[in-house]
Amino acid sequence: MLYLVGLGLADETDITVRGLEVVKKAERVYLEAYTAILLVDKEKLEAFYGRPVIEADREKVETGSDEILADADKVDVAFLVVGDPFGYVPAHLIFLALCYIGIISNSTFSATTHTDLVLRARELGIESKVIPNASIMSGIGCTGLQLYNFGQTVSMVFFTENWKPSSYYDRVKENVQLGLHTLVLLDIKVKEPSLENMARGRLIYEPPRFMTVAQCAGQMLETEEERQEGVWGPDSLAVGAARVGAADQKLVAGTLKELAEVDMGRPLHSLVLIGKRAHDLEKDYIREFAVDQATFDASWQKGGYGTM
Amino acid sequence: MLYLVGLGLADETDITVRGLEVVKKAERVYLEAYTAILLVDKEKLEAFYGRPVIEADREKVETGSDEILADADKVDVAFLVVGDPFGYVPAHLIFLALCYIGIISNSTFSATTHTDLVLRARELGIESKVIPNASIMSGIGCTGLQLYNFGQTVSMVFFTENWKPSSYYDRVKENVQLGLHTLVLLDIKVKEPSLENMARGRLIYEPPRFMTVAQCAGQMLETEEERQEGVWGPDSLAVGAARVGAADQKLVAGTLKELAEVDMGRPLHSLVLIGKRAHDLEKDYIREFAVDQATFDASWQKGGYGTM
Secondary structure, eight states, X not given: OEEEEEXXXXXXXXXXXXXHHHHHHOSEEEEEOSXXXXXXXXXXXXXXXXXXXXXXXXHHHHHOHHHHHTTTTTSOEEEEESBOTTSOOTHHHHHHHHHHTTSXXXXXXXXXXXXXXXXXXXXXXXXXXXEOOOOHHHHGGGGSOOXXXXXXXXXXXXXXXXXXXXXXXXXXHHHHHHTOBEEEEEOEESSOBOHHHHHTTOOOBOOOEEOOHHHHHHHHHHHHHXXXXXXXXXXXXXXXXXXXXXXXXXXXXXXHHHHTTOOOOSSOEEEEEOOTTOOHHHHHHHGGGBSOHHHHHHHHHHTTTTOO | OEEEEEOBSSSGGGSBHHHHHHHHHOSEEEEEOSSOOOSSOHHHHHHHHTXXXXXXXXXXXXXXXXXXXXXXXXXXXXXXXXXXXXXXXXXXXXXXXXXXXXXXXXXXXXXXXXXXXXXXXXXXXXXXXXXXXXXXXXXXXXXXXXXXXXXOOEEEOOOOSSOOXXXXXXHHHXXXXXXXXXXXXXXXXXXXXXXXXXXXTOOOBOOOEEOOHHHHHHHHHHHHHHHOSOSOOTTOEEEEEESTTSTTOXXXXXXXHHHTTOOOOSSOEEEEEOOXXXXXXXXXXXXXXXXXXXXXXXXXXXXXXXXX
């Protein structure tokens, strides 16, 4: 049996009791280590589980899935995933982009999803089970913003000098026109081959990087500057969320201009662009975290929030 | 400290290790017992936790929140919530509807959210912490449908002879026009006062009821019949999900007409109406659960799925 076990969002104790039982009993335990990270390292997990954990980087999952699945028709194999096993995988968009610019093929893209691992297990006649856990997609409810007021979730990748993809803008625009909130998941680069080196056929990894709320807000303002469709502006309200579910979770509400200057500490960060259908109860909740409550109230009123 | 502890989706072992520590140490433990249910009863939870659990029905949370919060500035109080504490609360829409028809006031509506419990704690100077867990909003990823292809989530209430609210239709329409999937959460009635008795000022509860995938599909077809805007039809594809995350989890894919006849067993059920932006990888995954793969393929092609 292949078990996909969700680890939740913050530390080693966020695994479920059922998930922990599976990890303790499994023949082999892999940790998916390239689409998201826990706030603790592998050694801490190993100490907590009382057993070794094999790190599965992108290469192992894409090209070595047969190793992961070996004998899984006879023994139990646990594949640990930060958050929920079927939660959103931000790496998708990065890979879509890489496909788009022709650096990797589309088949590589599909191989980045955990769905694909299950599909391959199915082909090999191996059963699989999922142990769900918290995902940022529901965890973001900690902002007080109601989940039924969210539209599509989007990803924000690190802009480079020559590459500032703005396809996310069109999706956010669809949400904004309906007055819905948008959860923006921020790029992480853990053991990512650098574009330049990939193009030269060399597999050299970039140092790990995690996008901050400030970087995201800054890039959003940059995109609006370029697209000029008024989907958002410097006074648009958003909430930055850092380390959701952890003891040092931090929420900051403010305008994009304010958030572009905010320091929210260590990763992981996410951002929610607030939709105009927002309810007064949501406002009451988030204004507590405002960078500046006067600016917040003024932007709320001027922006026509709560009026759709 | 007020702890809102997510219990996850299926049974007593779905609590996180961190959540279990909180439950074991807290002075008092309440179980929110009216917006969702676990697949096990309170006695099983009490045996697992090794301590008594106080059931908090709607009345206690709305009118007795001071009892729940008593001394929480000095001692730890745990408030257990099925799924994720800030996950979607299907009762919202029921209450919105009750507000709409004037049976209860809007203040009662706002009191149904867990957000409100936190807001009241905040007013009393009591700190609160959330222990996240799996929610149906990410758990629904088990269908293989990608979470970033979902639009707004909606709720479906039990229709009665004279009351068939169709406001959900407008929200689903927004998703359908964008080609997005829609998660439909199905009504549950646990210790709900009956409308008729409420109107007469009597507090008499209806027996517990849980909407099935078949009932939901049937009601959707009824609404389309009435609205005639062609947002969906008998051949529209959907996925029914029962007991997500449990050992006997069951998925069935098919047309709404097929799903209106399907028996998916005990609660809880949810339904996803598939959007036309669907990816081939999503198709590959869900057609395994098709009532009839030939019908599924034909409806996929005829409906233009995967073409947006």
